[in-house]
Amino acid sequence: MGMIGGGMGAFIGAVHRKAAAMDGLIELSCGAFSNSPxxxxxxxxxxxxxxxxxxPDFRTMIEQEKKLPADQRMHFVSIVTPNFAHFEPAMLALENGFHVVIEKPMTFTLEEARQLAAKVKETGLLLCLTHTYAGYPMVKQARYMVEQGLFGKIRKVYVEYPQGWLSELSEKEGNAQAAWRTDPTKSGKAGAMGDIGTHAAHLAEYITGQKIQKLSADIQTIVPGRALDDDGAALLRFDSGASGVLIATQVAAGEENNLSIRVYGEKGGLSWRQMEPNSLEVLWQDKPKEVYRAGQGYLSPVALHNCRTPAGHPEGYIEAFANLYRNFALTLQARLSGEEPDTTLVDFPDVEDGVRGMAFIDNIIASGKSDSKWTDFKI
Amino acid sequence: MGMIGGGMGAFIGAVHRKAAAMDGLIELSCGAFSNSPxxxxxxxxxxxxxxxxxxPDFRTMIEQEKKLPADQRMHFVSIVTPNFAHFEPAMLALENGFHVVIEKPMTFTLEEARQLAAKVKETGLLLCLTHTYAGYPMVKQARYMVEQGLFGKIRKVYVEYPQGWLSELSEKEGNAQAAWRTDPTKSGKAGAMGDIGTHAAHLAEYITGQKIQKLSADIQTIVPGRALDDDGAALLRFDSGASGVLIATQVAAGEENNLSIRVYGEKGGLSWRQMEPNSLEVLWQDKPKEVYRAGQGYLSPVALHNCRTPAGHPEGYIEAFANLYRNFALTLQARLSGEEPDTTLVDFPDVEDGVRGMAFIDNIIASGKSDSKWTDFKI
Amino acid sequence: MGMIGGGMGAFIGAVHRKAAAMDGLIELSCGAFSNSPxxxxxxxxxxxxxxxxxxPDFRTMIEQEKKLPADQRMHFVSIVTPNFAHFEPAMLALENGFHVVIEKPMTFTLEEARQLAAKVKETGLLLCLTHTYAGYPMVKQARYMVEQGLFGKIRKVYVEYPQGWLSELSEKEGNAQAAWRTDPTKSGKAGAMGDIGTHAAHLAEYITGQKIQKLSADIQTIVPGRALDDDGAALLRFDSGASGVLIATQVAAGEENNLSIRVYGEKGGLSWRQMEPNSLEVLWQDKPKEVYRAGQGYLSPVALHNCRTPAGHPEGYIEAFANLYRNFALTLQARLSGEEPDTTLVDFPDVEDGVRGMAFIDNIIASGKSDSKWTDFKI
Amino acid sequence: MGMIGGGMGAFIGAVHRKAAAMDGLIELSCGAFSNSPxxxxxxxxxxxxxxxxxxPDFRTMIEQEKKLPADQRMHFVSIVTPNFAHFEPAMLALENGFHVVIEKPMTFTLEEARQLAAKVKETGLLLCLTHTYAGYPMVKQARYMVEQGLFGKIRKVYVEYPQGWLSELSEKEGNAQAAWRTDPTKSGKAGAMGDIGTHAAHLAEYITGQKIQKLSADIQTIVPGRALDDDGAALLRFDSGASGVLIATQVAAGEENNLSIRVYGEKGGLSWRQMEPNSLEVLWQDKPKEVYRAGQGYLSPVALHNCRTPAGHPEGYIEAFANLYRNFALTLQARLSGEEPDTTLVDFPDVEDGVRGMAFIDNIIASGKSDSKWTDFKI
Known part of the structure; x- marks a missing residue:
């Protein structure tokens, strides 16, 4: 693995490295860690x-690595730069035959996303988009149970992602994470909607298997002086009949990283919360609530594939992240051995998820500006 | 107290009686419990x-009771009939000098609500609307902390009320509670929005002290064959700058009576859930989360006034209901003794809350039918 | 009902009155509320x-009430005085043909308890001992599930009752509740063991159906200057093979009234906590944890008999207390009508529980003083 | 790092490798992974x-590695074999100048533990005992708060470790983990007490800073046919005045790995539970309960040193394990650079903890067999 971005002091770069290292499948072999050589x-x-x-820079890295013998060079790049600096290295990597792991949102604009998708299609290379939360085993279990039809037809989806860390104008007080995320030239056309709204939307679609079809959003900048949205909510309609609500805010003072989702069908529902990720609550109309737990033998194969420890030995955020890397690595290994990975077990968010994420940003921002109640979700 | 409605088998009538009896302040002295003599x-x-x-009927009751000597007759009526049968007995009671306790939503139409409000104003009599959840001590504590400005300016309000009991078409299967609540001739123009949406809206306004100014709603009838809405959600804007989301649904299969509210200001927020009502979670940007508990000496006077037992001896729904009755009775006692109750301790939802509740129904149903994003909250 | 003790300012007397009033079955008709006329x-x-x-006093009350016509006099006395003042009024009431409700621990000494038991046997009158926690519906559900053998043979029982309210020497600072409870002339030979240890022991035996056979206790007075034990723990062995631990302390600073119990059999276990009494957690070896909830249709008949509200409308401590009174009243009504109550639904702790409670006090205090590991549980 | 044991299929070996890899400080460079070459x-x-x-075996490994140039050979061995195979490789490693990381319980007998301690003292080499749970940041925070005296003098300690995985005789059904742990020739003189009792005892002493001085234990083999204890509980007295209870059982059917501890002082207390390790509940006598959360800026420096992610991004068991490795590596690095690590930040359980753990096993098993109530804790 070669890393682009993620130099000293960066939060997400370090997480990527820990996650990639966890299972002994991936080795950090090179990097261009900063735009400063x-x-x-x-x-x-x-x-x-x-x-x-x-x-000194990603261009040099890709060029030089390509010159190394195949058994010595990196197999893929991991791009952990701010949003505006995703597209170029990703495209260059693909053009030079390297697979790609890339932070979300995938690009700066929807158009870039479309181009990446086309390039992935053209080259047949792998692209993994790090929607971390899709890596949790109990999210896999939730998706599995919905897919199996245990709840009947899905009717309601409530997904929310409250954070409080942007409750003040911290981008003006030296918080580097806040600075680029609230800067339209680095983050893109959305702030909170891009940073966390995309996670929420992806999680809802991932678990339900339904796609957002139209939405009605109230998008705001709550903290005076901020250049991008820091708060929003939307009414949602999905393509197979579900409806729901998405909340994403970075000004819910006191909240940490409280992503949660609830899904209800005709016969019951489920509830999952990222901050206690090893439990999945399952509600039924006519029998006791159940709590499914990570690591238990009664879980679905796909959930168990994404567990490392026996029940009661909690796994967390880094392990969820590591599941993306592991599944990406297993897919890559299979491909290198000329095999097919078992996609019922081994999955990760891909370039199509990235395109949908960029479309989500466009659509929810457009809806926020519209006087019409409903905005169709266009890609 | 004389009761109108609440005959054998009725759910809410029995709750009213238990609540009224709890503190030894109120005696059930007469009743017209059914429209069948x-x-x-x-x-x-x-x-x-x-x-x-x-x-045999409420008209006879009011007429006969009025003829009794003042020290023998009932002081007030408690109206626990279905919505369509609220207005007439309430108006007649007020016209005959009796105070009124009345179930929510207050009337069948907004116009009736306006007339009741005018009559209350004219007669100077008391009217207590039983928004039960406003009777919980930790709701009082929440309101108090917001009012004291501990969280700074309130920015976000998320209130939700998921139930699952109407996930099937149970009104066609002999469920009497379901039957009238989903019948437009008995319930009014709204189903879920009237039954539980009004509770959620009241709670949000009660705790924040802010009034809903405009809203954007998605109102649905999810279960085929049902005559009224059973599901809805709305984006909210309040009159003093807050915004938020209201969810009320009766088709969240597996949910019991899961009313909850979260409120965030500049410095922190709070979270309260009806199903574990004796805890109030308080979040801060820069210090540990706190859990305030019913019955503790550190609570505000108004919260403690509404507790009966020491901390750790849980009080519940009936006790919250009893707080409405107790506060109503204390106000009535004070008035009968020519005194003023201490309104910082003793409060209950009144006829103005009832008018707002009926307006909420009108406005949210109108918004649900509108193609415009925002509908102004009109009274 | 005639009440003995429970005058103004008393905590438990007011709870008894609210509990007795709740279901409209019992009327407070007379009282001797204080030893001061x-x-x-x-x-x-x-x-x-x-x-x-x-x-002016209980003797006068019993004497005078007896003289009233049968349809006017009280049916039973409720004794809510401190421990030392339980026996005399209880015995006098029984001798005069009145049924008895009595606070725990039942008497001041085991010998008094034996005498009461003999008198109850002799007279055939009812005696209800208010072990409140046995009145909770989810405790009934727990007992039912154990009895049905769902967990297999019961192996382990952990019951604990931590409180913090005696962490300081509050009996010397004007706390009346603390004063008599820590005074050997009013409380008896035990402090914490009598006040809350008896509750814990009763709950363990009630749910498991097993009786404590021997125990090994560490009994302490933690707060200097206190005259009775305020803390203790014991290893337990039961008569049908279970073993476990009992903890009861009043110096766990910060704890409210945190009674809880866990019971494990060969196939699974259960966990119940008084401070969130409407949930019963059920664990299984090979399937997801379940959460049984008060008010749900899937509960056992005996649990549902002890619920008043639908699931999600929490009931609490006063309702649990009211269940004791209701079951006592239903039994009394049945007897007065010459019927037998359905004892699979209608039960309450009785004089035999009271004798065991007093024996528990004797045995655990004796064990605390003994150098031998095990002390047999003697009655 | 060179690993001894932990070949394919072993649970704990894989955890050690993931933990060691996490922070990029340690590289697995060699191993003798099985007693089968x-x-x-x-x-x-x-x-x-x-x-x-x-x-092919640990002797060869130590011998060969020693011959490598200093900059190429392993710095330390990590011993992850069953208990009976700890002492020999540990001693050999120390004798040959290698530092040691070793699983708990440290040895097969107390005498071996004493010898290892003497050797560590003699050689000045580092030995890290992997009491995982001491690696959690909120355990560090708990210890810090106790040490700072925030709760006053510590009075009560309740530590418990219920598991259910040995509820059946699974050692006879091909469960390899169960087989060696219940075999006296591999596990030592204790089963549950060695496997999890030692963790509980260590945690209690680590957080409180007090040492167990005497204990009274009930030690049982609950499952018929098992060769070692699978269940136990003990009353505890500590050397600075605290007392408490320790529970460790492997037959609490349905329990996962539910280690928890509660500590109470004069002014308040704390509660921590391994299965939700990122929260530390703090109780106070006269103010609201607080919940301290991993990753928050208000934590003590030592707690923050042991966090990797911002609050709300949960860390788990592997991260706690990794903290032991990281702190060991930082200490080793410091030593290699001739510096002193900051022991207020960087700590790990050491050989003295290992000796106490083996003494705990001896003492609790002795107490279990004794008819005297108290057994002095002897080393």
């Missing part, structure tokens, strides 16, 4: 990489 | 009332 | 009793 | 190690 070099040194594999 | 008589007998005080 | 009179007045039925 | 070879291959560094 010095910082990149220092980061690479800190990470124990040989100097020759630490590059 | 025989059923009324039988109910009265079962309740141990003397035959002479069990009436 | 003036206080008794004032209390009776506040409670709206006619002057003629408010007595 | 073939299995060791296969495991090493699967783990991607060069053949030359995969050894």
């Amino acid at each position: 010095e910082k990149s070099k220092a980061s690479g040194k800190e990470l124990g990489l040989p100097e020759s594999r630490v590059y | 025989e059923k009324s008589k039988a109910s009265g007998k079962e309740l141990g009332l003397p035959e002479s005080r069990v009436y | 003036e206080k008794s009179k004032a209390s009776g007045k506040e409670l709206g009793l006619p002057e003629s039925r408010v007595y | 073939e299995k060791s070879k296969a495991s090493g291959k699967e783990l991607g190690l060069p053949e030359s560094r995969v050894y």
